Amino acid sequence: xxxxxxxxxxxxxxxxxxxxxxxxxxxxxxxxxxxxxxxxxxxxxxxxxxxxxxxxxxxxxxxxxxxxxxxxxxxxxxxxxxxxxxxxxxxxxxxxxxxxxxxxxxxxxxxxxxxxxxxxxxxxxxxx
Numbered sequence: 637x638x639x640x641x642x643x644x645x646x647x648x649x650x651x652x653x654x655x656x657x658x659x660x661x662x663x664x665x666x667x668x669x670x671x672x673x674x675x676x677x678x679x680x681x682x683x684x685x686x687x688x689x690x691x692x693x694x695x696x697x698x699x700x701x702x703x704x705x706x707x708x709x710x711x712x713x714x715x716x717x718x719x720x721x722x723x724x725x726x727x728x729x730x731x732x733x734x735x736x737x738x739x740x741x742x743x744x745x746x747x748x749x750x751x752x753x754x755x756x757x758x759x760x761x762x763x764x
Contacts, residue, residue, distance in 0.1 A: 659725070668726030674714055675760035677753070679707035679745055681733040687716035692730040694763060706745070707733065732763055 668674075670692050682704040683693050688711070717727035734756045740746040748756075 662725065666726065666728075667723075668715070668729035670728060670730050672726070672729045673732050673763050674726070674729050675732040675734055675756075675763070676707060676711050676714065677734045677736050677756045677760065678710050679737045680704045680735040681707040681711045681731070683733070685712070685716075687712045687718050687722060687724075690717050690727065691715050694730060694732045695734075707735070732760060734759055 673694065681688075681693075683691075685708055691711075711731055711733065712722070712724055714724055715727050715729050715731050716722055716724040736748040736752050736756045737745040738748075
């Protein structure tokens with residue numbers, strides 16, 4: 637039997653840098669700067685989430701529900717910040733959310749096509 641369970645590190649392990657070797661070293665040296673734009677090609681992002689209170693966004697996509705869960709999670713790993721609770725890899729960068737998935741069956745997302753992905757990459761490149 638195949639175990640398809642995905643386990644994520646506990647939040648305290650992530651924040652302390654024990655989840656990924658070298659992460660604490662990186663966090664101690666930089667938090668990113670707003671002139672650096674990181675494109676997040678994923679589902680939409682809930683930009684109103686508390687982890688993004690200090691995050692700059694280009695092309696805000698304020699969508700909630702299932703379609704924003706994964707994109708919001710990934711964006712928070714990159715640039716989320718909540719003082720004393722959570723610190724993403726580079727909370728000082730500007731995020732460019734690019735939604736490449738569409739809503740599928742209830743609770744599910746449809747895969748993106750190669751054309752959609754290529755267009756998203758072009759859009760990200762247009763921002764530098």
